[in-house]
Structures are given as C-alpha cells and as structure tokens.
Amino acid sequence: MKRHIILKLSMAFLCMPFLTACEKELKPYSDNDAWLNFRYIDWDTREELMQDDSYYSFAMRSASLGIDLQQDTVWLEVETMGFLSDHDRTVELQQDTIKAEELEENGEAEAIPGVHFVPFDDPTLLTQSYVPAGATRTKVPIVLLRDPSLDEKNVALRVTFKDNGIFKPGYPAYNTHTIHISSRLTKPSQWDxxxxxxxxxxxxxxxxxxxxxxxxxxxxxxxxxxxxxxxxxxxxxxxxxxxxxxxxxxxxxxxQGEDILREPNGDPVKFEPMSF
Structure with missing residues (x-):
C-alpha cells in the first residue's frame, strides 16, 4: 500500500507542470535519464510479485536439489523508467547499509562482501547484469556464499542500484531489496x-x-x-x-519415556494456524 501511494503522488507531481501550463505549447519529452526499480508489482494487473525482503536458506535449497551447495545465485527482476535503448545497458548493484537496531531486532549480522556474497564489481557478474537492447526488464544475479559463520548466525544483504552514468536509482520504495541468508532452514518468502x-x-x-x-x-x-x-x-x-x-x-x-516434541522455546510443536 505504501508503495502504491508513493507512486501515485510522484506521478501527480510530475503532471502538475503540464496542467498549469496548458496555454503554452508543450515541448517534446527529451530527458535522456534512465532509472531502475526492483519489479515488486505488475502494474498491468496490480499483482504483487515479490516483497521488499526475501529469505534464502542453503539448507533448504540443498535439500530441494539433492546436493550440498556452497554457493548459489539469486536472480532479482528489475525494470527501467525512461526511454528505451537500441543497445545493451549495464546494471550495477551496490550494498546498502542496514541500521544496527534493525539487525539486532532480527538477530542478524550484516553480510560481508567476499565472505557471504560475491562482490558486485566482480567482472563475471557485470557481464551478466544488463538490460538488453529494446527491453524494459531483466533479471540480475547475486551470488551468495555459504561461509561457516552462517552456521552460527544469519546475515542480511541489502541491495540497491549504483548510479553508473547509465542508470540511476528509481523510486525509494522500489530501489532496495534485502536478502536474509542462512545455512539453516528459514521461512520462505512465499510463506508470507x-x-x-x-x-x-x-x-x-x-x-x-x-x-x-x-x-x-x-x-x-x-x-x-x-x-x-x-x-x-x-x-x-x-x-x-x-x-x-x-x-x-x-x-x-x-x-520411550521422552517428552513430546517441543520448539526451542519450550512450546509444544503444533500444526495450527495463528488466530487473527
């Protein structure tokens, strides 16, 4: 809901100069700037495609594939604003800082480049991170690493867009995404x-x-x-x-003289939904 409101207000402010200058001849749109947003919403259907946060578990992914993964690639869909281009355009990501109180609240540490993920300036990643000619959407890779520290504590990686002279970050509500990374089982994002x-x-x-x-x-x-x-x-x-x-x-x-199965906090395990 918050993202919907921000977008509508932004569009309203963009339209105001045109409404107040209706007696003047309108000039053709000539701004060559281009922006990037994570594709959280399908604006044709208003369907929410993904949330601001996603959760990745090496344990769950390894179980689903039947192999012991030590690294894996997550692909995030992005979309452009501005004119189309007749050539490929490079997308560059960068790590965004997470406030200490937010990390503490979630019991996480901040992800470290080269330890928990491949740095975004890695040449191999950059060759795969681009918007194809004539396109407005693409998927960009983030390579996660299974460092032993993940056995003790989850980490969070907040990603945003780097102004690389080709693209600028788009709307604030759409230009960051946080990946919560674990070696253990963790709640899938689709669950929420x-x-x-x-x-x-x-x-x-x-x-x-x-x-x-x-x-x-x-x-x-x-x-x-x-x-x-x-x-x-x-x-x-x-x-x-x-x-x-x-x-x-x-x-x-x-x-066998054992207690019933309990959660780590002592509560009995139950297959029941939460009440509203």
Whole structure:
C-alpha cells in the first residue's frame, strides 16, 4: 500500500507542470535519464510479485536439489523508467547499509562482501547484469556464499542500484531489496506472501523440517506457490495429515519415556494456524 501511494503522488507531481501550463505549447519529452526499480508489482494487473525482503536458506535449497551447495545465485527482476535503448545497458548493484537496531531486532549480522556474497564489481557478474537492447526488464544475479559463520548466525544483504552514468536509482520504495541468508532452514518468502501463518500453519524451523521429512518435498518458494495457487482443500488435508504424523511421533516418544516434541522455546510443536 505504501508503495502504491508513493507512486501515485510522484506521478501527480510530475503532471502538475503540464496542467498549469496548458496555454503554452508543450515541448517534446527529451530527458535522456534512465532509472531502475526492483519489479515488486505488475502494474498491468496490480499483482504483487515479490516483497521488499526475501529469505534464502542453503539448507533448504540443498535439500530441494539433492546436493550440498556452497554457493548459489539469486536472480532479482528489475525494470527501467525512461526511454528505451537500441543497445545493451549495464546494471550495477551496490550494498546498502542496514541500521544496527534493525539487525539486532532480527538477530542478524550484516553480510560481508567476499565472505557471504560475491562482490558486485566482480567482472563475471557485470557481464551478466544488463538490460538488453529494446527491453524494459531483466533479471540480475547475486551470488551468495555459504561461509561457516552462517552456521552460527544469519546475515542480511541489502541491495540497491549504483548510479553508473547509465542508470540511476528509481523510486525509494522500489530501489532496495534485502536478502536474509542462512545455512539453516528459514521461512520462505512465499510463506508470507500467502499469509500462511494465518491460512495454513504458524511457521517454525521445526515444522519446516518435519514437512520436508514427511513429504520428501523441498517446501521452498516454488513449491509453496504451487500449493497456494492450487486446491485449498488439499492444504487442509495436509495440515490434518501433519498433525496426525505429529501425534504418532509424540506417542512413540512418550512410550520411550521422552517428552513430546517441543520448539526451542519450550512450546509444544503444533500444526495450527495463528488466530487473527
């Protein structure tokens, strides 16, 4: 909603000079500047495509691919404002600083170039980061690295656009994106997109691990989107199925003199949604 309001106000201010000068001859638009935004919204359908934050887990990605990943590439879609071009135009990214209180609130550290991600000025990355001739959209790569420090603490990487003389950063609400990086299981971004804490089950790493174990599915963004856009009754079935499996597991644990399965904070594991 905030991004919608900012864009509408910006467009209104841009239009004001034309409204107040209607008696004058309008000059052709000749500004050669070009800007970049992350493509958060499809303006034709008003569909939200992704959020300001995304979550990447080496553990989840490795499980989905069946290999032990030590690095991986995340592709973010960007779009241009301004005139089209008849030649390819290089897109350059840069790291944006995250406030200490925000990192502390999320229990994260700030990502370090060369340790947690390949620096954005890497020549190989730059050859893959461009808007093709005649295009207004492209995807740019961010290469994440599985440093051992991720076993102890998650890191956050905030990305923005560098003014490289070809492109400038676009609207403030659309020109940054934050990737939360972990070696452990972490909540997929699509989980929040579909409000699954309220519509399916409240997320926890324990629940995530059990769902992967009991279904053999990765439960990553692609799989969650597939389920969310499918038959809603199947989600209800899955929740019941998981709770039955949990009840069986707890019964086995108690028969062996063990406690029921609990979250790290001591709460019993439950396959239940949050209440509104």
């Amino acid at each position: 997109m579909y409000y699954w804490d309220y519509n399916f089950v409240k997320y926890s790493e324990t629940i995530h691990e059990l769902m992967i174990q009991w279904t053999g599915e990765p439960w990553d963004d692609d799989y969650i989107k597939q389920l969310a856009e499918g038959d809603p009754t199947y989600l209800s079935y899955l929740r019941s199925y998981f709770q039955e499996k949990l009840d069986e597991l707890n019964a086995e644990r108690q028969a």
